[in-house]
Amino acid sequence: MEDITRDYLQALGEDIAERRDDDLRARFEELHPADIAEVFDRLEDEQVHYLWKLIDVEDRGDVLIELEEDVRETLLASLTNEEIAEEVLENIDSDDAADVVGELSEERAEKVIAQLDTENREDLLTLLRHPEGTAGALMGTELIRVELDWTVTQAVREMRRQAEEVGTVHSVYVVNSAGQLLGRLSLKRLLLEASSTRSTIGDLFREDDTQTVKVDDPDELVVQVMKKYDLVALPVVDDHNRLLGRITIDDVVDLMEEEAEKDYQLASGLSDEVESDDSLWEMTRARLPWLLIGLFGGLAGAYVIGAFDIERFPSMALFIPLIAAMGGNVGVQSAAIVVQGLAGGRTPADARLAPRLLKELSVALLNGAICAMVILGASLVLGYGWNLSVTVSLALIAVIVFAALFGTFVPLTLDRFKIDPALATGPFITTANDIIGLIIYFGIGVLMAA
């Protein structure tokens, strides 16, 4: 659809105010659920609640899952338990249903689940048992499974039955009578190679190297496997290789995006996702924690400078910003390289700390030497005098080397303790390096003055 302009929203608002229900119904009938959600995201709560009843019941669930989280939250609060169960949950994939239920309070979730029919209820309860961050929490149970000894006719009949519940069919999964996954059979092969309806699935199926994940594998592995093998659907099995569900690429795309955004937010000192239409308080709260860290870092910096007796060497003050900035910049660069390496799975599993630190040391020495020479020259030319210029240059090398090692060491160590290494980027490492940089700078200053 075209862009949602302010004119469009205004016309829509008038239709709602005038209760032109038929016009509104016709307007939304043509739209894809994702487009309806995009419109809803930009309307007032009461308008959304009013329009909800006018959109096709079959579409409501798909619209709901596409809404922004806060819009969905108020909408869910306005619906009855029965409406959530029958209009939403029973019309969407089980993995999306589990996500929606996960956003309800525990008490409400129980009541909503109680309204579901037996099959949907059991599916959902099984899915909800898998902890967040595992393949099980990402998978849905909708898939087409056929057994090896079925005839093609039997399989197609069974598929026709299963397909009603399965939206998009990515693959047909072939299992044995114990439910263990043997591999995939593409619809393409089924369609193109079934020479006779009496041939069995076994005749068409060739052992292949179908990729799978275990139900309790971490979601990082899911992302890695799907990306590496360019998959659009990935089957999930239990420890006995029994087929439990499948993960689809759209969920992995969302997950990748969330991860990338989280890293980016941490690197830029935001403690939460912030959008330009969030409330004043939400925007303030997302930023304040890191600002307070910076504030206390600044106080520590004041203490360091005060301890040095700046009054005796006031010209040392001139290069405080330079030293602080360079330590911060180098530290963030080093930390970012580590975080990206870990996130992309490019850092080999058996990588050792020592060689990385050694390499980082060489890069830092080279960068430090170049920067120190530049600053020595510039500072002499600008007339800051030999003593100050040499102090700054020496301090700069030391600060760059230290910041690089620190920036590499901290995220690697956090990762080893299963803490998100991206925490080490952004204001945390900048602040730490600021203070340590000042200590190095004034330490060298004292030595040079002695």
Next chain:
Amino acid sequence: MEDITRDYLQALGEDIAERRDDDLRARFEELHPADIAEVFDRLEDEQVHYLWKLIDVEDRGDVLIELEEDVRETLLASLTNEEIAEEVLENIDSDDAADVVGELSEERAEKVIAQLDTENREDLLTLLRHPEGTAGALMGTELIRVELDWTVTQAVREMRRQAEEVGTVHSVYVVNSAGQLLGRLSLKRLLLEASSTRSTIGDLFREDDTQTVKVDDPDELVVQVMKKYDLVALPVVDDHNRLLGRITIDDVVDLMEEEAEKDYQLASGLSDEVESDDSLWEMTRARLPWLLIGLFGGLAGAYVIGAFDIERFPSMALFIPLIAAMGGNVGVQSAAIVVQGLAGGRTPADARLAPRLLKELSVALLNGAICAMVILGASLVLGYGWNLSVTVSLALIAVIVFAALFGTFVPLTLDRFKIDPALATGPFITTANDIIGLIIYFGIGVLMAA
């Protein structure tokens, strides 16, 4: 496959040294091309060139496109034009082929293309004509197209012919006799609903709201559409709605990842993708540009402090790191919110600058007031005196407000001029805010001293 351990690589190295070709062939026969590429990425160049001849010709192209760029580059340099054409390009999808050719020098690309058979050559030349960053540059020409008036039998026969060249079939595209796209027909429907082989495609096909992009649409739009509608393949059409090709989700996943990495690199002050196994010089070069910016920023800072006559008020030096750090942090936060909003397409197309700056101003005033009160209290308690404490607090509010507005304004403006707004995050904005923060701080200091 399991992790590639150093033991595995050592055993492989011995097999290569001893020329145990049969063992090596057997070893690689079992592996998926993506796994072979992962092994190759960690071997020496000569080892890769040796093994290349031992892997299945059919697999070579798929291995090559999965390699890391520098490994692929040396491998391509070691192959003849004919080998590249016949072993690589003719065995991979046309969009991947275009990417490989794009990595060759212009002169070499021409010679390689001359070795291709007519059909592949024409496909490739058409694809190469689309400029980087458009849907056309992302699409491949492999797809299954059927005409509306074909019978199912005719369609299946034609699909069987086309399917040989098409790896994974996502959808069957239905066109009219002029080649204009009418919509998709899922394999599922074809398989499950074709009641008689005499029924035509028209009987099965229902008009749907198939999403398309134009061949010269920007790739950001491709990403947005595929994400929004959860597509695994997106047809590309020309201005007359004629079907030209399709874009698959795996390419979009790669693109999203590249974009996220680029933003992250810019925010952390890296001018290029850096991996821990890059050479010393590559690693240095990726970092040096931003460090030099920081260096000149630091010199400008020294100039500002010197201009103020720090010798008269040396205690002002104590809070230089605090002021500089806070300006940098706030600026990066604001810029990051803008960049994420633009990247996620969440910033509405008709967003105006004024209301955003106004909101940013409110958030900054609130954050600034909180931080100023904290620092006023702390600084008085720590005995820095009334005058200095008030100067720092006032300067802090001013710096936070200025940095927030600057951090919002710059990326929005860059975006308006079609420059990547992420350039405004990271060291650039930190450095600018450092200097301006110092001017504000010492300006207020002068006023307070007067």
